[in-house]
Amino acid sequence: MRSAQQRPGAAPADDATSRARIRDAAIRRFGAEGFGVGLRAIAADAGVSPALVLHHFGSKEGLRRACDEHVLAVIAEVKARSVTAAGPEMVMTQMAEIEQYAPLVAYQLRSVLAGGEMAKALLEDFMASARTWVADGVAAGTLRPSRDEEARVRYLTLSGYGGILGWMALDPPEDFGDLGPWLRRYMEGVGLPIMELFTEGLFTDRRMLDAYLSYVSDPPADEAQRSA
Amino acid sequence: MRSAQQRPGAAPADDATSRARIRDAAIRRFGAEGFGVGLRAIAADAGVSPALVLHHFGSKEGLRRACDEHVLAVIAEVKARSVTAAGPEMVMTQMAEIEQYAPLVAYQLRSVLAGGEMAKALLEDFMASARTWVADGVAAGTLRPSRDEEARVRYLTLSGYGGILGWMALDPPEDFGDLGPWLRRYMEGVGLPIMELFTEGLFTDRRMLDAYLSYVSDPPADEAQRSA
DNA sequence: CAGGATGCTAAACGCACGTTCAGCCGAACG
């Protein structure tokens, strides 16, 4: 039934090998149901026996590592090919629109939810994108400079990505196989407040900012008596 | 060993009953390790047998429901007693400082990560707080009005809460039993960018906002040819 | 003092999971 042919010695990497089919099925299942899903379900999706999954990847952990590497590689490829978008929301929304990349978006979200090294790698990745986007914007004069650029990059990335995580809890997608409409709906809901906030801010005056700046400039020094 | 005395007919609700000890142990364990933790570990923490957990709560699901209700009740009590704080970050940071409430904060975070009805209830709760805070601020003239107040409330809540979730993935707390220092560190990291963004915005001019406003005012209408 | 709830436990059950293992099959190779 399998009409695939691969070089014996070389790394297969063809997208029709059983190995790739298992990996892709795992990405879809992990993305749709989380990492608690059983190997038997993944094997059934890929049309193979559960034992073959372990034959190729050694263990469930190994399968997950392979998925992580593949997702990170595809993301790097997509990012290298397109202009860096504004925030994590934009990048993920665009990726989810492409049918081929859609399962990776759900996998990504699950990975950040689950924590661990993959979550750190993904967030560092988005922070790197944000860093260049902000730097370019400041250099071009379209973005205001910050008193702490790195802290702003971290906040923009975490709040942007985290907003999607919160949205996922508040109004979960019906179909994890196609997150496109769901993410588009999210962007439609938060687009206006983001634009308003980024253009006009939230406060009507500078008192809160000035108070904070003077607070952090002189040491609070009342930490020692907190337990009293 | 057990010196507690409870009314026979009435609802126990004393904090020294086995039921309360199990519930509190469950909140701590669920908060520290997630909802995948076993009943045997919770029972051991509470110093009882695993069967007693099911005797009191019927099932693991029932135990979780009892934890949910207790956490929601305590949060409501805390909120009723104190002035509404600015955002979810502030509320949670303040709660985590009180030793008695600290485990509830971790449980909350895990609940939102896990999704489900509890996640929705928590987020709706924080959105309600944000709603009154924003309305008061606008009425007092300290906050700018928005073209869509509800959307802004939703965005502020989701990005504020979600930022913590992202921070949890990027730099997980070492000790889930005391999230105070970890949340304080987060607030120190994002405090300045938040104040800057809320006061001065991010963009240097109104072009992005105006473009977005004119975009949403006239229909895009190119949705039909997306599949072509 | 009988009697029946109540709080609680030890032991076991059934199940689903990740994993192991012996062996089959078809193609490559001498």
Next chain:
DNA sequence: CGTTCGGCTGAACGTGCGTTTAGCATCCTG
């Protein structure tokens, strides 16, 4: 043609889980 070897499978194993069940103390109640 015989051999070998890697992809692949069916069946089983051990483990930990949530849950059930039978039974033991303890204490209120009539």
